[in-house]
Amino acid sequence: MAMRLVIFVIFLSVQAQAQMSKDSAAFFIRDIYRQSYTERQSYEWLRTLTKDIGHRLSGSENSARAIEWAKATMDTFGLDSVWLQPVMVPHWVRGEKEQVLMMTGNGDVRSLKAVALGNSPGTGENGIQAEVVEVMSIDELKEMPDRAIHGKIVFFNRPMDPGQLSTFSAYGGAADQRSTGPVAAAERGAIGVVIRSLSTDQDDSPHTGMTILSDQIRNIPSLALSTNDAVVLSDALKKGKVELYLRTTCEMKEDVLSYNVIGEIKGKDFPDEIILVGGHFDSWDIGEGAHDDGSGCMHSMEVVYRLIKNNYQPRRTLRCVLFINEENGLRGGTEYARVAMENNEYYIAAIESDAGGFTPQSFGCSVGEYASLDTALSHMSGYMELLEPYDIELKRGGGGADISRLRPIVGMMIGMRPDNSRYFDYHHSDRDVFENVHPRELAAGAAALTSLVVLIDQYGIGK
């Protein structure tokens, strides 16, 4: 009798660890989708995160509340472990509402809608005032004579190219004005910078975002104008000389202790092969960080939640990671990678969702140090047909900022690519709110991510 019990236990244990047949995986994925659409779990969590907590800039009290909430929520899932990984983060504060006044030759004064760029220094209590010089690029700035720039406020006004197929490409083609424009202008003796907001829409909401500081020269106050007010300023400049008055009390304070939030289910067959799915938990301090990247974090939480709820026993170790400080420092992703390397961890796949809560179209893949892209894509094409009914495919090229530092210990780097039509209408502005996330679109992302994790967990990447 004792012998029969032992055999029975072994049999059960072997069964639990057997690879799923593709037919079973197809049924399982269909149920995952049905549950995600019906229960809308990511959407309900996102409502709590955005409406009860709100935006979550690194180092802010809100970010601490959000971290506490996420840990408490993940504690209820039945994960093998949930922990906070400490990391020091920058603590930039916006201060009082920014003021930008436009003075034209005829004596008119007009207020323009603007927000300080993240990490920018303030103007001091009294603000600054100077003549404006408009340029369309850093190259154009560099070719101008010193006297045209020195003591002036530089206005970078190149729009995102609407003709680009991907709005991320259009963003990439204009973002240097925000990231490196202020230092380039400071190097030429400018005293301040305003940029046209990086946005696909023409409206009154300015879009913030990080500017890169110099440790060589004195950094200058930098703000983004709404796209409508960029047009107003440019039109005024066509008529003659324009001065701007800028006032922002933003400042960088001392670093603050914060955390990455991590939840894990141990793998049964290959516990040392980790599949990471994550997003970044910090957001800018305007709007609610609903698409960027509340959606990606709720997606990632739903992956492990949904699998446990369906009694799924992973073959590999699954880890959900909410990274802190992607927006203005990448300290969370950097520290996570440092600890992972210290622990000699290996990631068969690192997957990031940080392109909004829209309908997923594909997963963009690039290679880590441990895999060949061709071999992996060819192996994965053997099971990605299971996602064809959901209009999801693999594409070349992709990853994510938070997982980028893990590359030396990763097989495949994967970024989820949702429909990008609307992302930059909202991105980093007061329009990035819960109301602009659609429950079915968000659910489709959670289901697609969960399904991909199941497929990689079951069938690997062919390494």
Next chain:
Amino acid sequence: MAMRLVIFVIFLSVQAQAQMSKDSAAFFIRDIYRQSYTERQSYEWLRTLTKDIGHRLSGSENSARAIEWAKATMDTFGLDSVWLQPVMVPHWVRGEKEQVLMMTGNGDVRSLKAVALGNSPGTGENGIQAEVVEVMSIDELKEMPDRAIHGKIVFFNRPMDPGQLSTFSAYGGAADQRSTGPVAAAERGAIGVVIRSLSTDQDDSPHTGMTILSDQIRNIPSLALSTNDAVVLSDALKKGKVELYLRTTCEMKEDVLSYNVIGEIKGKDFPDEIILVGGHFDSWDIGEGAHDDGSGCMHSMEVVYRLIKNNYQPRRTLRCVLFINEENGLRGGTEYARVAMENNEYYIAAIESDAGGFTPQSFGCSVGEYASLDTALSHMSGYMELLEPYDIELKRGGGGADISRLRPIVGMMIGMRPDNSRYFDYHHSDRDVFENVHPRELAAGAAALTSLVVLIDQYGIGK
């Protein structure tokens, strides 16, 4: 000299008719996309159609104004011909704002948000009042004893299934309550019907849509409640007896002369092979018919506009058709097919855009009388790779209501399939307005349709 000129002219003419290389087609499609995204022509037309004209129910003055505007607009394109095809259409009018009052046992009276179903008869000036009986399906209704239905108002309350992958499938699974529910209830002696709106959202906007009338029995007044008020009514019924008072002065009037709007570019190589692209120009009389189907009509107009603007000389005949009366009669599509058959026309492809102005995902194909689906899909797969960069693929199954009557003289029936996440939030309600159409998503649809038309025009369907 005269001889050389003749040779030169022949050479030019032969060149114009040569099949495009795939490389050239790829460049051309890239330019089509860039132009569609940048110029947003469909979006600007849609603004005029929805904001200056508005909704366009068959037989209404607005529909006549819209037809006039479309013809005048298409006259400016430089098409070979633009014409109006006469057709008699039903003229149903909504009359005064509908009234639905809910009376519960405790003497409370509450107004519910409702709209009459299209083609429904009115209640008469005094309205009707009766006890309500809730059912979840026509089958449930049929199994109930006569006394439970006779003289009552039947409330069909089965929601669209949120777990369906496609909202069109969910719609298909619930729409019988609206289309045949009223006649089924009338056959059992009910005096009126209210249905839960066919909607993917939970809100205060009721959704109309056609109900099918009987010519055997007396038709009864039928209305749709907003999803929120369907819950209110259902909750009240759980507590006890509920009566409803219904009042609608809607009525069917005499048929009215209306038109399909048609524009054509004659083919250079195969003028007798027609490629049709179209949508339906009528809409319901609430909202603005922005997604349903202003978007599809603007898409179709942009196809021929964009090709002429790029000096494209089609090998086959291209026809843009704005069909009238899809919503409550299909008279436009029926008359178009009758005339086409009388003229012995042949359609290599009939393509309809009637699923909203959202990001296109695929083209759904089904076979007409003249082609084999396998042969055609296999032939087309040889060039559909050109649409891979745009995340567009061919799928099996599709078409459209307006083109359905053409099947006997068509090679391939094709329906554009956009992302369907949001469609039924708006469909047939006061939320189907211009503000809920996104310019990039609409442009992507116009570009995808134009590209497909170019590919079929160049390379055929392998028949």
